[in-house]
């Protein structure tokens with residue numbers, strides 16, 4: 001079978017790497033891919049949001065399955081477009097991808113079906129939001145743009161002044177464009193975070209092994225939010241009891257709610273959960289694999305990933321026995337200087353060949369003239385599987401030292 005992977009980050013390199021282990025796959029294409037995917041797949045010069053060209057390529061090249069990495073094409077209906085043309089594709093359709101595409105939709109769903117989450121109010125008018133803040137005395141408070149904002153649409157405001165400014169930026173200055181036409185002002189919760197990812201078909205949700213993502217740029221969880229600066233698996237806070245609790249009280253009722261709303265979900269459901277004193281509560285849903293969580297989850301998967309994807313597409317996930325390795329995994333992100341704000345591109349990367357005992361998943365890289373160059377904020381994910389998280393981390397850090405590019409930025413406290 002020929003497979004097309006849509007996307008070009010560390011998550012997609014990991015998907016391509018795992019799918020390449022399937023004996024049933026003859027060729028993998030990646031659109032647009034990066035310098036890492038180029039070594040195991042054929043990169044296509046098609047952007048991951050260009051649904052018409054992706055569809056045309058899949059049709060003309062007899063692609064047996066398309067796998068979508070990022071959220072934007074899912075929310076914009078890539079699955080609907082492919083299915084209308086009779087093409088097989090893994091992921092939720094647009095009606096179901098709204099779980100990530102609209103935070104307002106998701107909060108309303110969570111409340112309607114009594115699923116634990118932070119209290120919230122929704123606003124489309126700045127004056128009403130500001131009036132609400134004028135009477136609110138509890139800070140910090142959380143302000144979220146309704147739509148997709150590349151992971152930047154969440155503000156934690158420490159004071160009324162900060163919150164007022166956030167409201168104005170979103171609703172009046174439109175810093176997130178239409179994604180900020182409506183906002184949520186939400187109760188600030190505290191506690192450790194958990195990313196829970198599940199394979200989901202029409203009948204079944206099967207959780208993957210757990211992971212923990214390190215979202216802030218700075219050590220000790222300080223500074224700006226990023227896409228994620230590293231990850232470990234398993235998450236030390238996770239156990240069977242917590243998994244069952246989250247499945248029964250969060251995941252299953254959400255999927256049942258989606259069915260009742262006429263929006264059955266299939267694909268990957270990623271639930272961001274905060275373990276508060278009042279129990280686990282939903283922070284957000286994503287409708288795709290996490291990045292960099294995928295980089296530590298898929299190396300632990302023993303089952304053929306193509307078998308799982310096809311079982312989901314055909315709604316026979318319960319027939320598959322999904323096996324995981326007992327080992328641990330860790331990934332350390334090598335980022336560009338300045339990320340998550342402005343950063344340089346096109347810088348040469350050296351030392352990739354010196355890495356042993358780790359796998360380097362590429363994120364923001366491209367092939368320059370005879371060399372690999374930086375092309376994104378998160379550049380590389382140095383990933384290791386070992387018996388324990390500390391062993392995996394120590395190898396990832398050691399190998400990270402061997403790779404050089406100007407401005408290389410690493411969080412030294414992944415796993416702590």
Ligand code: AMP
Nearest residue numbers: 118142154186187188189190272283284
């Ligand atoms: P989200 O994209 O909604 O997961 O938000 C990004 C990050 O902001 C989360 O991973 C949390 O660290 C933080 N966050 C979001 N909502 C809340 C909340 N209600 N209370 C505290 N932190 C939050």
Ligand code: GLY
Nearest residue numbers: 227228290291292
């Ligand atoms: N690592 C967070 C995300 O993928 O959204």
